[in-house]
Amino acid sequence: MSQNNFPKLHNATWPGIVGKGPDSEPVISLDEMLQFTANAEVDGVKFDGVDVGLFEPHVNLEGGDDEAKRLADKVSALGLKIGSVVAPIWGGPILGSDEDRATYLDMVEKSCKFAQKLRDLGVREYGIVRVDTASSPEQWAKDPKGSQKLIVETLKEAANIASNYGERLAAEGEICWGGMHSWKTMLETLESVNSPNLGFQADMAHTLLYTMGYNFPEHRILPDGYDWQDRAVLTAALKEMTAALRPWTIDFHVAQNDGTVFGSGSHDKTGRHCLATDPHGKLNVVEDSAHWLRDENGKLTKAFKHICWDGCMFPNAVMGKQQTWNDILAALIKVRNAHGWSE
Template sequence: MADPNNYPKLHNAAWPGVVGKGGEGGEPVIPLDTLLELTAKAEVDGQKFDGIDLWLADPHLSIDSDRDQVKRMVDHIASYGLKVGSFVAPIWAGAGGGSAMGSADDRKRFVSQVRKAAQIGEQMRELGIRPTGGIRIDSSTGVGDWDKDPVGNTKLIAETFREAGKAAQDHGEFVVAEGEICWGGMQSWRENVRLLEEVGMPGIVGYQADMAHSMLFTLGYNAEKDRLLPEGYDWQDRSVLDAAYKTVADALRPWTYDFHVAQNDGTVFGSGDHEKTGRHVQVTDPNGKLDVTKHAGYWLRDDAGNLTKKMRHIAWDGCMFPNSVMTAQQTWNDVLGAMIKVRDAHGWRE
């Protein structure tokens, strides 16, 4: 039997332990140590996760961590046998940042958060634990506010992203913007392309493709004019979904520098203070609309079917699950099994 593919590396993500958690009436945040332990223990046919992608905010790892604190965290994660990949920078107003199309002060805080994340990323690279990964951002504004001046607001968001890209580049980092239906100027596949073209920093500011969130673009939530699937679409006709999803992937793939394996059921959901976005479901959910292995290839291969090898690691993304699901070891064994199938189908060996 041939040796299995060892690229892209397989990462879990820490932010599902935080997103949609906490606050009045919400489930408690899941500690980073719990997520590290679950990630390290997951195993399928002798294969394990290679690393974890981090949430750079309390209570996981503060964006304001000094070098000693970062070093201690690096040593701690390394003790689990894991590497570090992409970061989520807390660029939102409630987390110390501000709207990318807000006031001059809002936008300055946004860029400052990216700069801090880039500094941590640079240090982790120097310490040898972070061989790959970008810094995840979004527009930090709602669709309704953006829609008051679509052209002007997209230009303003692009200007902020451009400054964030420069801040990241100063530390050898790159930025990836995760388009979701809840973010103004990023709520459709066309708007994401328009925004990234306006930024005009290929290789430095790109797209983070979450399979599930990107699939919601085909249904036109918050962007009916960019809808690709017909009203009343019959989900049993897979060829129509495949064609629509390929349109989305073909448009955004040239800009995609970071990739999340995920599944959803074609509906929207929000919890805690997170606005409604595509509902992640478990990889084993029979209501999942994606063929995870097949549709991952739309992002990891070019339009001719050739491997791009652009993503040196891929991560699982499943936010807003109940804590009972998140803390069950079987959940992560199932996720790892699905990711191994993706790597077997679309990976390579070095």
């Protein structure tokens, strides 16, 4: 087995919350998510850490130093690190009112301040603060030029805030966020903001939907009626998309998708996350990770110190099995064996 120790292998805790709630299934507690992560092991290899959503009921972002220390102690006690964190910006959509945008920036600042505290506590040595626009493609489409202007202005302010705390923001490439709902609009947003403190978060389940033109058919790369058995066509599409977005990529989620969209609870429909072992998955997880982890010449980019598995909106019956997390860890190990390095 490869002796690569980078990138570090992380599990996400927010799948215990996202898509859960009163109109879906019960939330899975942070303690349970951490325990599943800490207990996972494959051939002596374990998860190195977790990526964390900074929102209730897992984390009280208003809790200040005491809450940061509580989280750091809880994670450290299990031999884990914290990497990237998710800013809870959805109460302030960028394409809303002036007050909404002020709320958005306030939540970005609180998240960056909290992330810095985790760094100071020694539990967080790498990772970013994840954001999106908190606005729908439908809202964006009412005035594409005006929407882009507001998004760019707001994200420029957000990036400046992040720089004050020594943090970088990563915009999630997901079809349900206006201005980020196609690979070309995502690229336009990144290029227009043009800040060293704003990059791209690639999630393999979501970016596959980019190639299919969901929510923006004009930017589809895969041909209509594409035959999923033709790997060469898919590979070419992935290469075209990743060549554009990889230079901006500072955070990466290993994931699987079956070519469909899905939403549960209050979450909008987006790329369906599938288990690593799902026979309906359209991606070759290890092979297709290379498009993000290696440049066009096959050289490792080493653009981020960790990779994370994101599996939002899995049923609780699936998430409650330890084998699920062992299988996820096994997939991440294979990716690191193929595209990792040693330090």
